[in-house]
Amino acid sequence: MAAAGYPISAIAFYSGGLTAYGLMLGTFTSVMVAVVGAREAGWLKRFRASPMPPGAYLAGQIVFNVIVSIALVVVMMATATLVYGLRPRADAYAAVLAYTLLGVFCFTAIALAITRVMTTDEMASSAGPFVTIALSFTSGVFLPPDLLPHWLVTASNYLPLEPLAQSLQHALSLRVGSVFQWHPFIVLGAWGVAAFVAARWTFTWQPLRK
C-alpha cells in the first residue's frame, strides 16, 4: 500500500490515522460539551464570580483531555502491536506522545474558540463529530490521500487533522531516518495559537440563552 508517496503497511496507516481521528473527535467533543454545558448551566458564571483564576479552568480542561487522550493512544497502540502485529521503532512512541500532546493543545484551542457560536448543548455535542468526520475524509484517515484530487490533499495539508494523521503514520511506519517531522508542529501549533488568541476575545462566561 502506498500513501502520500511512501510505502506504508495498512495497519500503520490505519493505526496512525485513526489515532489522529480519535484525538480530534475526543478532545474537540469533550471540550465543547464541557464548556458549553457548564456555561449554559450557569456554572462558568459562578466560577467567574469566584476568585478562581480563569487559567485553572483552562488547565483543568487540558489536563483532563491529556489523560483521556493518552489512555486512548495506549489502547490504540496496544491493539495495533499485540493484535495486528504492528512493529514500530522504539523511538516512534516518543513521537506518538509528542504528537498526542500537540493534538490535545490544538483541538482544545479550536474547540474553545468556537464555543461562542455554540448556543446550545445539542449544537456543542454534534459539532465535534460533524467537523471531525467531514475533515477525516480528506485527511488520510479512512482513505489513502492518493485517491483524492490533488488540490484537496494540498488544502488538507494546512488543516489540523491531516498533518497529525500523516506524521503519526510516518512515525509508526518508519524504518530509517528521524521519527519527528516539523511541519505538524508548525501547522497544528499555528492553528492552536491562533485559536487561543481568538478564544481570548470571543470566550464568554455567561450563558448565551436566558
Next chain:
Amino acid sequence: MTDVIEVNNLTRRFGRLVAIDDISFTVHEGEIFGLLGENGAGKTTTLEILEGFQKPDRGSALVLGHNPYTAHRQWRDRIGLVLQESDFDPVHTVTETVSLFAGFFSHPRAVDETLALVGLTAKAKERVGRLSGGQKRRVDVALGIIGRPSLLFLDEPTTGFDPIARADFWTVIEGLRDEGTSIVLTTHYMEEAERLCDRLAIMAKGQIVAEGTSSTLISEMGATTLRFELPRGLGLDALRAITGIDFVLRDNLATALLGAELQSVLRRLMTWAESTEVHLHRLEVLRPSLTDVFLGATGNDR
C-alpha cells in the same frame, strides 16, 4: 459609617431599552439593603454591574472601593454571590460541590459549618441532582457564603421556598448580618423585605422611585385605610357631607385611603356617629403595608 457600595448616576442601555436610568444609592457597612421592583425594573442589571458582569454605559459603581468590572481576584475573594438561576453538576454530592468552591477562597468557612448554617447537614452526601428545588437553592446560598464574604449579593434567594424554609433562611441571613456581613438583596416578597432589610430602594422602569427604611417609606408614602360597613340609609354623598372626603364601596365596605387628614376625618365621623347613635359595624383603621408603598411607588395602585 463606611459605605461598601457607592453608586453614582449609573445608566445601562440594551439597544434602545434603558435598563437602568441614572440611579444613585449607597449601601452602608453591616446593613441589609433591599432592591425591590417588578420583573424588568432593572434589579438584576444593577446587581450584575455591582458584581462585575456588566459594564455601565454611564456613571460609576464602587464596590468595596473598587470598580467591579476591572477588579482583581483579591476583590472577588471578599464577595459572595447567590445568583438567580441555580444549576449544578448533578453527579457531585453537596459536600463535593461546596468543597470545590471552598478551594477558590483564601479564608473559607468550614464546609460542615456552612452546611449546618444553611440546613443541609442531613443532605451532605446526597448528589445535587437528587435535591429538591428549595434544597438546591440552599446549596446556592452555601456557595455564596463559603468564602466568608464581606459583602454578599442575594438575587431573589427564597424564590420557591416553602414558608418554613423561608423563615429558616431569614434567620441565617440575620445571623450573617450580625457577624458583620453587608448584604444586598433583591426580592419579590414584601414581608421578606420588611423583615430583613435595614434600608431598601424600590425600582420601577430603571429608576429608583423610593428609598429609605421600610418604616420611613411606610409612614411617608403609605396611605392608611379607613373602612366600615355603610350604615343603612346612608349614601356615599351623605358620607362625604359628614366627613369632607370621598369614600368608595369596596367589598361592601365604605373605604377611603387617608394620609395626614386621618385624624380630622375620624373625629368628624365619630362625632356624627355619637350624636346620631349610629353603630359603625366592622370599623377598621389599617396601617399601610410595604406592599401598599410598593404598589403606589411603582404606579400599580389602581
